[in-house]
Amino acid sequence: MLATTDSTNAHALRIDPATPTWIVAGEQTGGRGRRGRPWVSPRGNFYGTLTMRPRGPAATVALRSFLAALALHETCVVLTGLPDSFRLKWPNDVLLNGGKLAGILLESSGAGGGAGGVARLAIGIGVNLIAAPPPESVEPGAVPPVSLLSETGIRITPEAFLAHLAPAYARREAQFLAQGFAPARRDWLGLAARLGQPITARTGSHSRTGIFADMDGQGALILDTPTGREAIPAADIFF
Structure with missing residues (x-):
């Protein structure tokens, strides 16, 4: 675990390990979310990236954001015992009691992994374990951010969170490689926020x-x- 880094995604893409590897930092100085938005990164929250060299076309590689969301949901439920409190917001957020608890950012670099593929993939995950940005920091109409601690009273360290998240994602990855996207799609829809609304x-x-x-x-x-x-x-x- 790194004490600090600019961004776990950026760090992961710089080092390019040969096997899938988790990069976790206690603090990010340049964390970012989708569309280049800044990701506030105080100590105590989870900032991690799984980096790999995926196979297949870029569109298939990108489906791993849904695998990550399912692994996140499983981790949150196991660590809190509150299965009814967590939902998944399309395309890449985890909600707790209707507020945004976690986000996922996929980034890639280079070409490889087959026709139209990417050489390196970074699956970045940020989870508000103990602190969340103030509501006024998000754009009007967006889901307000929440933290696990404030909503549940449960304090979980980044190390403990990773200990559950890493094997949960590994199981989803193995299923994806063996069976394709259909099982993950089914499971994701079963947890989707506002489906039918x-x-x-x-x-x-x-x-x-x-x-x-x-x-x-x-x-x-x-x-x-x-x-x-x-x-x-x-x-x-x-x-």
Whole structure:
């Protein structure tokens, strides 16, 4: 475990180990989330990255964000004993009592791993174990951040969290390699927040509101809108 680093994703992509490796830091000085947003990184929270050399096309490699979300959900449930408190928000957040507890950021570099693949993949995970950013730090309408400690009274160290997360992800990875995405898709949908309910998908300045109907085999959100059904491969989701 590193005492401090700029970003566990950046560190993981710099070192490029030959086998899948977890990089965990006590503090990040340049943590980031999706779309380059800063990720506030006080000590005591979990900041970790699993780095690997994946096989297959980039679209298949990217499905590992859903594997990571399932592993995160399992870890949170095992460590708290509160299965009904955690849900998964498309595409890559874990919710606790409706607030954002954790986020996942996939980054890659180089070409490799087969036609259209990537040479290196970093699966970055941030979990608010003891502290969360203030609500005013997120954009209007976004899910407010929460911490595990404030919501449950349970204090978990990053080391203890990793001890459960690493094997949970390894099991999901093995299943993915053996059976494809279908089992993970089924399990993810069983834990999805707001499935069957109205949501808004925002891409840049364009917003679409409809019913969250499904997630397809490529991980795209299926939205039923007044103008028809639409598959959305990437967007920010607002409730």
